[in-house]
Amino acid sequence: MAQPADTPPHDSLDTLCARGGWAADFTTRPSAPPLYMTTAFDMHGLEQLEAVAAGTETGYIYTRDGNPNHEAFAADIAKLEGAEAGVACASGMGAMTAVLMTLLKSGDHVVSARVLYGRTSQLLNHLASAFGVHVTYVDGNHPDAFREALTPQTKLCIIESISNPLMEVADLPAIAKAVGHVPVLVDSTFATPCLLRPIEHGATYVFHSASKYLNGHGDVMLGVLVGPKEAIRRAKAMSSLFGVNTNPFEAWLGSRGLRTLPLRMERVSQTAAHIALFLQSHKAIERVYYPGLETHPTHAIARRLLTKGYGGMLGFDLRGGRPAVAALFRAMAEIIPFSPTLADARSTVSYPTGTSHKFITAAARAEFGIKDGLVRLSVGLECPEDLQRELAAALSGLS
Numbered sequence: 001m002a003q004p005a006d007t008p009p010h011d012s013l014d015t016l017c018a019r020g021g022w023a024a025d026f027t028t029r030p031s032a033p034p035l036y037m038t039t040a041f042d043m044h045g046l047e048q049l050e051a052v053a054a055g056t057e058t059g060y061i062y063t064r065d066g067n068p069n070h071e072a073f074a075a076d077i078a079k080l081e082g083a084e085a086g087v088a089c090a091s092g093m094g095a096m097t098a099v100l101m102t103l104l105k106s107g108d109h110v111v112s113a114r115v116l117y118g119r120t121s122q123l124l125n126h127l128a129s130a131f132g133v134h135v136t137y138v139d140g141n142h143p144d145a146f147r148e149a150l151t152p153q154t155k156l157c158i159i160e161s162i163s164n165p166l167m168e169v170a171d172l173p174a175i176a177k178a179v180g181h182v183p184v185l186v187d188s189t190f191a192t193p194c195l196l197r198p199i200e201h202g203a204t205y206v207f208h209s210a211s212k213y214l215n216g217h218g219d220v221m222l223g224v225l226v227g228p229k230e231a232i233r234r235a236k237a238m239s240s241l242f243g244v245n246t247n248p249f250e251a252w253l254g255s256r257g258l259r260t261l262p263l264r265m266e267r268v269s270q271t272a273a274h275i276a277l278f279l280q281s282h283k284a285i286e287r288v289y290y291p292g293l294e295t296h297p298t299h300a301i302a303r304r305l306l307t308k309g310y311g312g313m314l315g316f317d318l319r320g321g322r323p324a325v326a327a328l329f330r331a332m333a334e335i336i337p338f339s340p341t342l343a344d345a346r347s348t349v350s351y352p353t354g355t356s357h358k359f360i361t362a363a364a365r366a367e368f369g370i371k372d373g374l375v376r377l378s379v380g381l382e383c384p385e386d387l388q389r390e391l392a393a394a395l396s397g398l399s
């Protein structure tokens with residue numbers, strides 16, 4: 001744009017706009033962590049670039065490689081889990097991609113529990129068919145099955161601490177012992193470090209879909225992986241290379257959510273225990289899956305490992321299968337919505353057969369015990385009596 005003759009070039013409207021947004025003092029420490037919403041970081045010069053890249057000076061270069069908000073979130077999870085380091089990724093699946101790309105190459109072998117979040121199994125199956133990674137699925141309830149499946153090429157064992165959707169609690173100490181030196185990766189999304197710290201029980205890596213409890217408000221896509229420092233350094237490099245890094249705002253929201261995590265986990269554990277008992281006695285329901293119930297197949301393990309509460313997730317089989325599920329979801333739509341996620345502040349229900357586990361065959365679902373009438377309930381922060389009343393009203397319409 002042409003400048004009027006008396007306006008110095010640096011005062012031009014174009015230049016002011018392009019360089020705007022800065023106050024004289026951006027150094028006063030804010031009470032809440034600042035959000036580093038930036039693509040890159042200005043360098044003082046080539047020496048700084050080289051020093052930061054070499055790791056001899058702390059700092060950041062490019063947000064895909066690292067950003068203070070990513071670091072703050074991941075470092076907090078590492079501390080909470082008792083791990084050396086952590087990396088924040090774009091989603092739980094992003095963190096899973098980062099760890100698998102870090103630890104596996106073609107020809108390597110993975111032993112995995114057969115009941116996993118469906119997309120995790122789908123990713124493993126993809127690595128098997130497209131990249132020649134070998135995967136053996138075993139019954140996660142039998143630690144010896146992990147040992148029996150090991151081969152000299154086994155680089156990793158994978159299990160969920162509380163499985164999705166049957167809420168089976170893994171006997172982590174027994175699995176870690178059974179597989180010896182092979183690293184165990186635990187998806188601890190349902191437990192969170194408030195209820196269980198897998199590394200204390202022999203796990204090497206802990207992974208979370210932080211889109212769930214760690215954030216806790218149903219408004220974020222975020223994942224995190226923690227583990228040994230050197231492996232996490234490589235996972236960060238993989239996260240950047242594959243572009244599965246998160247963005248600063250999601251990490252910032254994750255950090256904000258963390259501040260109330262212990263309170264939320266305590267509350268949902270209490271409410272879910274209350275609701276599980278209520279559902280167990282209801283005639284429209286065939287079976288309830290909650291690790292805190294004595295009737296749950298892994299209750300003894302849960303009592304040993306989940307000493308602070310059994311979590312906010314439960315499943316139940318409705319008599320009447322899929323049509324009954326459809327009717328229940330219609331009846332509850334305005335109050336306990338069908339939402340294919342979990343760990344929101346409000347309670348939600350999901351249908352594993354049609355969402356998280358639709359990627360495995362019907363035969364496999366039947367074998368694993370995932371029935372057509374299975375509903376997954378994510379218990380939220382509502383008043384327990386309100387929830388019970390609402391569930392009772394919706395269920396009464398079925399029988």
Ligand SMILES: Cc1ncc(COP(=O)(O)O)c(C=O)c1O
Pocket residue numbers: 091092093094117119120160164187189190208209210211221222223341356
């Ligand atoms: C147990 C578990 N692990 C992993 C994931 C994947 O996480 P994300 O959706 O953040 O990619 C999910 C998502 O629902 C999950 O429930």
